Amino acid sequence: MAAATRVEGSGLIEIEAADDFITTAEQTTITAASFFGLLPFTAIVSNIDQVAVEIYRVFPLDSANPPDGRVPTRTNSPSDVAFDVRSSDQPAALTFAVTNLGNASTTNSVLNGINPIPLQTTGGEGPATGALIRIDVTLVSPFRLPPGHYFFVPQVRTNNGVTFFWLSAAGNNPPQFTGDLQAWIRNANLDPDWLRIGTDIVGGAPAPTFNMAFSLTGTTEAALPAVAAAILPSSRSVQVGTPATAFATVINPGPTTVNGVGISINAPGGIPATFSYQTTDPTTNLVTGTPNAPASIPPLDKQTFVIALTPTAAIPPTDVSFSFGGGNAPVISGVNTLLFSASTTPVADIVALAATAGNDGIVNIPGSNGNGAFAVAIVNVGASGTISVSVDTGTAQLPVILFLCQTNSATGQCVNPPGPTPGPIALNVNAQGTATFGIFVAGTGNVPFFPGTNRIFVRFKDAGGAIRGTTSVAVRTQ
Structure with a gap:
């Protein structure tokens, strides 16, 4: 056959x-x-x-x-x-x-x-x-x-x-x-x-x-303890030689302490960049301990880290995954990966964060034909530029229709355009400039709760089509 x-x-x-x-x-x-x-x-x-x-x-x-x-x-x-x-x-x-x-x-x-x-x-x-x-x-x-x-x-x-x-x-x-x-x-x-x-x-x-x-x-081999990990922001885009930093959180949901929890890039040498990590105080985000020192995480507790990638050459947008030593955390794109890119010239670097109604990273659609929504806020910590904003479901084919608009950050009303559109939408974002967006989700069928795959992604591309920022949320029918 x-x-x-x-x-x-x-x-x-x-x-x-x-x-x-x-x-x-x-x-x-x-x-x-x-x-x-x-x-x-x-x-x-x-x-x-x-x-x-x-x-x-x-x-x-x-x-x-x-x-x-x-x-x-x-x-x-x-x-x-x-x-x-x-x-x-x-x-x-x-x-x-x-x-x-x-x-x-x-x-x-x-x-x-x-x-x-x-x-x-x-x-x-x-x-x-x-x-x-x-x-x-x-x-x-x-x-x-x-x-x-x-x-x-x-x-x-x-x-x-x-x-x-x-x-x-x-x-x-x-x-x-x-x-x-x-x-x-x-x-x-x-x-x-x-x-x-x-x-x-x-x-x-x-x-x-x-x-x-x-x-x-x-x-x-013997199984590593199960841990869960997340990285924010989901993307960084920097100039060659400039460190790109993000915060990682590793959770130990098990009944015993997980020792030797460090962070490394999957497939070292796969990208031209140096990498380091260090534990942080989750209440202040200030570093603690020493660089590249693994931590122990007690039962039902978490440890926060700051990670830094410093590119040594230009890198196209690459979804970098990580191993969390001492534990076995599944790789989930958009949750514990970092979309990383580097350019030889200054580029926009859109740090994007999403907020859902339950503050749990999940958009709930009431019934198979219901509607849901979430908000996204950005700051451009890179160079000024024209940015195109779009929304999609990644590789998953989900029974949803997606709309977006730029919003008034004080009132939440759509301003660009005046009403939701399938997109994409364009705007100029200055260095250190901010903007907010509304993302609207119309259900056309049942979306099962698989938060690792059934997700909605918001992407920010520069004039050349390179992704300079992204964030995502899980979606499900309730």
Whole structure:
């Protein structure tokens, strides 16, 4: 079986094919992966310009439950949203190498026939031919997984619009281990649901089952204590040689003290910048202790830090993630990452903070068609410039419609424009200048509470389109 799996691009929608694996150690660190596929003859190896790997958990984790009923079953399927993702278009995330192993063909394939019920059983789309390739992925930023049942989802993009096919082992594949599940697939139109490639799409009596061809490499170890971390502001944009600072808070929600809590950039050397951190007094934000000295955090307590990145060369806007030594904090973009950039000339540096009605960083939408709102305040600690302000949901496709306006900071009334607009809106922000904004959220469906992925981002771009500031909040239906 050849199952399409690709990154959205070149006018093509996303397709994800998935197969499962189980971890049993307290913590499994995955550092590399390999998978086999078919590249149609209309492309060559050098056309592959992006590889992504995703980890999903098993439904109903990370999912809306009950599901929407558009597929025969969600039992044992991947979840609605990914648990963790790495992509070669992210800085210091992964690298990949492609090996051409000659020509190959399959007896069946799935590409376009990924449909909701009652049209899900197409029998497949027949034979596929092309170059047999192996893609070896090195995870510069490894996956760190607690014990559990997961799905592995590799995706490939080509620069000429040709779709990569992930290959299964030959024939009808029986379970390979206790609890082994068959392969699943979905496209952007079926999202968040999934179909079984064999049982649902190929069909038959009995229907075949498929196991896809992949391997994972890593280590097992005792789990680090779970901690939570956040960084504010979410972005800094400075001139080369100028330190960019932000504040980090690490929380210990557990019953025992977490020792050795320090901070480091994930994948050191991935960006041309020096890094340091130091503990602070949370009531004054003044530094305490000595630079780069780890701290101990008692149970149900927190420790605050100031972090500093000093660029040694120009850096395009890069979402920098961090490791919090002594604990295991999941990376959540916009929550504990820093969108960092550096220029050889002075640039705007928009420090943005969001405020929600409950002061908890969550926009609550009453009902599937309700409305919510939040406010954003900015100060430009960099050079004067014209800034374009926009709002979006990042990589998540959420059933919401977003509007924004610049507001009168005293009354909260819209002034630019006089009423909410989908945006973007433009304004000139002087050095040390401030501005406030209203962001309005109209629901068009249910938004489950996944604060790590279901978020609303407000972005501030300069005249050249570079992001010079950002902030975000979680969103959910209540």
